[in-house]
Amino acid sequence: MPPTAFTPSIPSRPVYPGLVSRGATPALMLADAEGALALADLAASDPAVMDRAHLIYIPAGSDHGARLQALRPAQFHQAPSFATALPRLRKALADAHMGTVLYLAGTEGLIGQGLAEALAAGLPADAIQSEHRGSIARRMQCVHCKGVTEDVTTDPFTCSHCGLTLFVRDHYSRRLAAFQGVCVDAEAPGDIPETQEIRP
Amino acid sequence: MTARLLRVAKITPLSPLVTRFRFECPEGGTLPLFSGGAHVVVEMPDGGLLRRNAYSLISDPMDGSGYEIAVRREDAGRGGSRFMHSRVAEGDTLRIGAPVNLFSLDLRARKHVLIAGGIGITPFLAQLRQLIRLQLPFELHYAARSRAEAAGLALLPDLPQVHAHISDEGNRMDLGAILAGQPLGTHVYTCGPEGLIDAVAETATRLGWPRGALHSEAFLSPPPGAAFQVRLARSGKTITVAPHQSLLEALEEAQVDAPWLCRGGACGQCETVVLSCKGRIEHHDHFLTDAEKASQTRIMPCVSRFQGEDLTLDR
Numbered sequence: 001m002p003p004t005a006f007t008p009s010i011p012s013r014p015v016y017p018g019l020v021s022r023g024a025t026p027a028l029m030l031a032d033a034e035g036a037l038a039l040a041d042l043a044a045s046d047p048a049v050m051d052r053a054h055l056i057y058i059p060a061g062s063d064h065g066a067r068l069q070a071l072r073p074a075q076f077h078q079a080p081s082f083a084t085a086l087p088r089l090r091k092a093l094a095d096a097h098m099g100t101v102l103y104l105a106g107t108e109g110l111i112g113q114g115l116a117e118a119l120a121a122g123l124p125a126d127a128i129q130s131e132h133r134g135s136i137a138r139r140m141q142c143v144h145c146k147g148v149t150e151d152v153t154t155d156p157f158t159c160s161h162c163g164l165t166l167f168v169r170d171h172y173s174r175r176l177a178a179f180q181g182v183c184v185d186a187e188a189p190g191d192i193p194e195t196q197e198i199r200p
Numbered sequence: 201m202t203a204r205l206l207r208v209a210k211i212t213p214l215s216p217l218v219t220r221f222r223f224e225c226p227e228g229g230t231l232p233l234f235s236g237g238a239h240v241v242v243e244m245p246d247g248g249l250l251r252r253n254a255y256s257l258i259s260d261p262m263d264g265s266g267y268e269i270a271v272r273r274e275d276a277g278r279g280g281s282r283f284m285h286s287r288v289a290e291g292d293t294l295r296i297g298a299p300v301n302l303f304s305l306d307l308r309a310r311k312h313v314l315i316a317g318g319i320g321i322t323p324f325l326a327q328l329r330q331l332i333r334l335q336l337p338f339e340l341h342y343a344a345r346s347r348a349e350a351a352g353l354a355l356l357p358d359l360p361q362v363h364a365h366i367s368d369e370g371n372r373m374d375l376g377a378i379l380a381g382q383p384l385g386t387h388v389y390t391c392g393p394e395g396l397i398d399a400v401a402e403t404a405t406r407l408g409w410p411r412g413a414l415h416s417e418a419f420l421s422p423p424p425g426a427a428f429q430v431r432l433a434r435s436g437k438t439i440t441v442a443p444h445q446s447l448l449e450a451l452e453e454a455q456v457d458a459p460w461l462c463r464g465g466a467c468g469q470c471e472t473v474v475l476s477c478k479g480r481i482e483h484h485d486h487f488l489t490d491a492e493k494a495s496q497t498r499i500m501p502c503v504s505r506f507q508g509e510d511l512t513l514d515r
Contacts, residue, residue: 025408098382099408122310122385126410 001034003133006200013170016132019103021046027177028092028102029055029073030085030114034134035106036064040164042103043071050074053103054092056085058110062134082113089114104130109139109150112177119174136200141178142166148178154195156184165192203243203295206231209266211290216320218351219285220258223267223296230264234299236327237389237417240267241463243295244283250452254463255282255422256322257299257389258355260329270351272319278421279443302466303391303417305330308321310385312338313378315400317392318345321352323417323490324391328357341365341398343373375403390416421464422446423484425505431512432456433475447501456515458501465503472513479508 003018019042025109027049031039036057043050055073058081059065069076079085104111111130118128137151146163155168159181166181185191204209206223213219221410226230234257244251259268271284303323305312312331316325321342331338343365344350356362366375397416404414408465424444431438451458461469465485474497483493485500492498
């Protein structure tokens with residue numbers, strides 16, 4: 001599965017330029033599902049990138065764990081979800097020094113949340129790289145109840161917290177690592193457009 | 201440029217070569233406050249010549265009772281520092297521009313590492329006051345050849361974060377040791393000779409630091425060179441730039457309106473369009489990109505010169 005090509009949109013919509021090795025510097029790597037393939041490609045372009053890498057992988061239904069381990073990162077950890085990977089990510093960021101590079105690969109929800117954690121820990125934005133692979137499902141925040149619905153693949157969708165029918169916008173919050181969902185039938189209740197699959 | 205006449209309130213020698221000047225309002229009022237890293241342009245009427253040199257402010261940014269600068273005498277220089285050292289006395293008045301900051305602290309940083317070489321300590325003296333007032337984490341490294349030459353030592357606070365590296369005492373600055381192991385969110389600021397700025401950039405890059413965390417200010421004065429002629433299309437004049445004069449100074453002498461701010465090739469304010477160029481522009485600024493320099497379509501008159509047959513500017 002190649003890197004995802006997204007349709008150009010508004011400036012707030014994140015873009016993921018792809019991973020480029022910065023060599024054998026201390027590195028944190030965070031990937032979910034098909035994001036493993038981006039890390040495999042990175043290691044193929046420069047095997048030294050794994051020498052000082054701490055790799056955290058969330059399979060999310062895929063089975064690339066063994067393949068990543070075979071790339072021989074300095075540390076490898078597999079976690080069942082982002083929430084369970086978070087304590088380790090936070091500890092690694094707290095112990096990191098200037099010169100550390102963060103490689104993020106996989107879905108938008110993972111990249112966005114990893115980026116927000118790293119920026120909050122003080123890692124400079126120009127030390128963070130990202131590459132999108134796999135599902136284009138979005139992490140959406142309901143602007144009305146503020147609840148976050150994960151893995152949204154249709155537009156409109158139903159807020160998993162308050163039940164409103166929400167329109168999927170490209171308007172994105174880096175702090176929340178979520179796109180904004182706005183009530184689609186506020187002016188004419190019940191007048192809901194036909195549900196469509198989200199496109200890249 | 202808003203300049204005002206200020207009185208030289210006090211002159212204090214700090215080392216054999218470096219002297220501190222304190223300026224105050226002649227009427228006793230307060231001056232605008234500034235931020236650490238700011239500089240002022242001092243106007244020096246030297247015979248028929250009006251010299252304008254930029255100096256970092258070294259006094260407390262939150263103290264409007266006066267501005268202080270430290271001037272190192274450069275006997276081989278163009279004459280500005282010699283003028284300050286030999287012709288200025290307490291009680292004199294000089295025209296001083298409003299503070300401008302092209303080397304401010306990045307307050308998003310989690311920690312600030314300041315690296316000074318020689319007289320490059322000056323902007324950090326004001327930044328230190330600001331960092332201490334804001335209670336921000338910092339460390340300062342000050343490199344000098346000898347204790348006698350280290351004019352800044354007497355002005356530095358006695359704090360554990362302040363480190364002096366005196367090379368003739370066998371205590372040279374080790375940039376690798378300073379930059380390795382800094383916490384996430386650290387920014388590094390360098391002021392001093394080009395060699396030091398390049399060495400910090402090189403060491404930081406080798407250690408994987410991103411460029412956005414690196415800041416620097418070189419104290420660049422207009423380099424001398426061969427005299428050259430310039431045609432000015434808009435004002436219809438042809439001027440000659442003398443060997444120890446900058447193009448900007450020649451424009452001012454010819455009463456041609458030319459904007460400026462830092463007079464040191466950093467800010468970009470004096471950027472001027474080149475209409476035709478038969479020869480080679482000697483770009484000395486830090487503002488234009490390499491591609492812009494190569495295209496020879498822009499020049500920074502404050503520091504850059506020209507060699508060749510014809511240079512025509514849109515002035």
